[in-house]
Amino acid sequence: MIGTPQQTEHETMIASVRGIVEASGADYVVIVAQGIGYLIHTTSAAATSAAEGSEMHLHTVLIVREDAMTLFGFSTLHERDLFNLLTSVSGIGPRLGLAILSHLSIDRLRQAVFNKQPELLTRVPGIGKKSAEKIVFELRDKLRGAATAAPAGDAIEVDADVMEALLTFGYNQSEAQAAIAAIPADTAHEFEERMRAALAYFMRQ
Numbered sequence: 001m002i003g004t005p006q007q008t009e010h011e012t013m014i015a016s017v018r019g020i021v022e023a024s025g026a027d028y029v030v031i032v033a034q035g036i037g038y039l040i041h042t043t044s045a046a047a048t049s050a051a052e053g054s055e056m057h058l059h060t061v062l063i064v065r066e067d068a069m070t071l072f073g074f075s076t077l078h079e080r081d082l083f084n085l086l087t088s089v090s091g092i093g094p095r096l097g098l099a100i101l102s103h104l105s106i107d108r109l110r111q112a113v114f115n116k117q118p119e120l121l122t123r124v125p126g127i128g129k130k131s132a133e134k135i136v137f138e139l140r141d142k143l144r145g146a147a148t149a150a151p152a153g154d155a156i157e158v159d160a161d162v163m164e165a166l167l168t169f170g171y172n173q174s175e176a177q178a179a180i181a182a183i184p185a186d187t188a189h190e191f192e193e194r195m196r197a198a199l200a201y202f203m204r205q
Contacts, residue, residue, distance in 0.1 A: 013062060014038075014060050014062045014071060015059065015060060016057065016058065016059045016060055017031050017033055017038050017040060017057070017058055017060055017071070017073065018031075018033060018055070018056070018057040018058075019031040019032050019033030019034075019038070019055070019056065020032050020033075020053060020054070020055060020056075021050045021051060021052050021053065021054050021055075021056050022037055022052065023052065024047050024050040024052070025047060026044060026047060027041055027042065027043075027044060027047055027098065027102070028040060028041045028042060028047060029042055029046070029047055029050045029056065029058075029073070031056055031058070038071060039071065040058055040060060040071045040072065040073035041070065041071065041072050041073070041094075041098060042058060042072065042073045042074065042098070043074065043075070043079070043098065043101050043102040043181075044102040044174065044177075045075075045102070045174070045177040045178045045180075045181040046058065046073070046074070046075050046178075046181055048174055048175070048177070048178035049178040049179070049181050049182040049201065051204060051205060054204070058073030058074060058075065059073065059074050059075075059076065059077050059079075059080040060072065060073045060074070060080070061073075061074075061080060061083060061084065061094075063094050070094070072094055072098060074101075075181050075182075076185070078106065079101060079106065082101065082106065082109065083097050083098065083101060085139055085142050085143065086100055086101070086135070086139070088138075088142070089134060089135050089138045089139065090134065090138075091131055091134065092131065092134075092135065095126075096124075096126050096127065096131075099124050099125060099126055099127075100121065100124050100127065100135075103123060103124045103125075104120065104121070104123075104124065105177075107160070108120060109121075110143060112132075112135075112136060113135070113136050113139050113140055113143050114140065114143070114144075116136055116140075117136075118132035118133045118135070118136045119132070120132075121135055121136070158189055158190070158191050158194055159180050159183075159194060161191055162176075162179075162180055162191065162194050162195050162198050163176050163177070163180060165195060166179060166180075166198060171202075175202075176198075178201070179198040179199075179201040179202060180194075180198055182197075182198075182201040183197040183198055183201075184197060
């Protein structure tokens with residue numbers, strides 16, 4: 001869908017899309033809103049959580065190029081902001097930015113940058129040693145400046161416990177990530193509440 005144009009621009013004319021899931025794949029969903037179907041490329045966790053016929057809300061970035069306009073969508077505003085930061089790094093396009101967010105949790109991405117651990121980033125397909133080192137170097141100050149926009153630390157820690165519990169229950173990592181991504185934003189940061197919300201996701205499938 002994306003060629004190799006000379007210029008890329010991020011537009012905010014479509015800042016979010018809320019509608020009914022018509023279809024989904026490994027890295028995309030089709031959301032129908034007011035009769036229009038939007039093809040939105042998204043993280044694997046968000047795509048996995050998209051149940052056909054259910055309502056879905058994604059915060060979006062519209063990438064405008066000379067020969068195409070492509071929507072990328074994210075479960076949270078913070079995740080969308082991280083995508084914009086990642087794609088501000090020279091050599092990191094939207095596809096690689098999305099791949100990073102699909103393979104690394106937000107907490108693990110911050111760990112890679114702040115602890116200067118580029119080897120964590122090289123686990124992402126398409127990210128070599130030089131690209132990983134460039135991400136760590138260029139994002140360290142930017143991520144620190146964006147720290148106030150990050151989710152509450154206790155929520156991150158609790159979700160790590162929820163992830164561990166779901167894996168213990170026999171769910172695989174992809175399923176667990178999808179369940180955690182589907183936890184409503186207004187859910188309390190207590191383990192019991194977030195665990196209940198994660199299990200409710202599986203009940204809806």
